[in-house]
Amino acid sequence: MRPASVANRAERGPKAGHLPGGSPVRAGHSPGRSPVRAGHSPGQPQLRAAPSPVPLRVPHGVSPSLPDDGVEEPVRGPSSAARRRAWREGWWSGAEARPSPNFDERPAGEAVTLVVLHSISLPPGEYGGDAVEQLFTNRLDCDAHPYYAQLRGLRVSAHFFVRRDGRVLQFVSCDRRAWHAGRSHWRGRDDCNHYSIGIELEGLEGHAFDDEQYRVLARLLRALARRWPIAETVGHEDVAPGRKADPGPGFDWPRLRRLLRRRRPSLPRATG
Ligand SMILES: [Zn+2]
Numbered sequence: 001m002r003p004a005s006v007a008n009r010a011e012r013g014p015k016a017g018h019l020p021g022g023s024p025v026r027a028g029h030s031p032g033r034s035p036v037r038a039g040h041s042p043g044q045p046q047l048r049a050a051p052s053p054v055p056l057r058v059p060h061g062v063s064p065s066l067p068d069d070g071v072e073e074p075v076r077g078p079s080s081a082a083r084r085r086a087w088r089e090g091w092w093s094g095a096e097a098r099p100s101p102n103f104d105e106r107p108a109g110e111a112v113t114l115v116v117l118h119s120i121s122l123p124p125g126e127y128g129g130d131a132v133e134q135l136f137t138n139r140l141d142c143d144a145h146p147y148y149a150q151l152r153g154l155r156v157s158a159h160f161f162v163r164r165d166g167r168v169l170q171f172v173s174c175d176r177r178a179w180h181a182g183r184s185h186w187r188g189r190d191d192c193n194h195y196s197i198g199i200e201l202e203g204l205e206g207h208a209f210d211d212e213q214y215r216v217l218a219r220l221l222r223a224l225a226r227r228w229p230i231a232e233t234v235g236h237e238d239v240a241p242g243r244k245a246d247p248g249p250g251f252d253w254p255r256l257r258r259l260l261r262r263r264r265p266s267l268p269r270a271t272g
């Protein structure tokens with residue numbers, strides 16, 4: 001598919017690069033509310049109690065019952081041992097760990113019920129480099145590209161980054177709060193970082209995503225839903241409408257739904 005044009009660019013332009021958590025500049029609404037250089041202050045929860053029973057826009061949401069919709073491996077599903085192996089203190093066995101200091105604790109007793117999908121590439125539209133990984137681990141050389149100047153001092157992260165080839169990097173334990181959604185609101189609740197998992201897809205708003213990304217994303221979503229009470233998967237554009245537009249029109253939500261519904265036959269090895 002040819003990339004569609006990138007519409008609705010923000011006046012400042014940097015949407016194309018999509019910075020997790022908000023505006024690229026340190027305007028105080030990056031994930032975690034404040035950039036939190038020390039890397040460890042949750043910031044004020046800012047629960048403004050502005051319940052809005054109606055979603056701000058038609059959600060892209062992927063249906064809640066992921067585990068029942070699609071069983072990834074043998075039809076009867078992974079064994080309990082396999083489930084245990086899949087996660088270790090919030091780290092997924094299917095991802096390469098790249099621990100980031102950009103996280104803090106979820107509010108006590110907060111259940112993880114939401115997945116927020118994003119897209120990012122640095123520089124915008126260039127794939128395959130290490131800049132996103134460097135950004136999320138505070139190692140990005142902001143002199144290396146003119147675009148990076150606006151990223152100086154930014155402290156952001158996501159739980160996962162799905163590369164074009166389907167490789168998955170994990171930066172923050174899912175038990176902890178990553179800083180990806182910034183000012184956000186979903187179904188009457190503010191600050192989605194509190195109760196969500198953030199997944200960044202290597203991409204650009206308006207660009208199509210690769211087959212491997214969909215495949216791996218579906219696998220990751222199933223694994224998440226087996227471990228946490230995930231109720232919905234939505235886009236950053238859904239929880240921060242007007243401010244954020246990723247993953248954007250190039251992301252094929254129906255395709256993801258189909259993948260999640262697809263039930264695979266038993267693996268060959270299951271029969272010996
Ligand atoms: Zn985003």
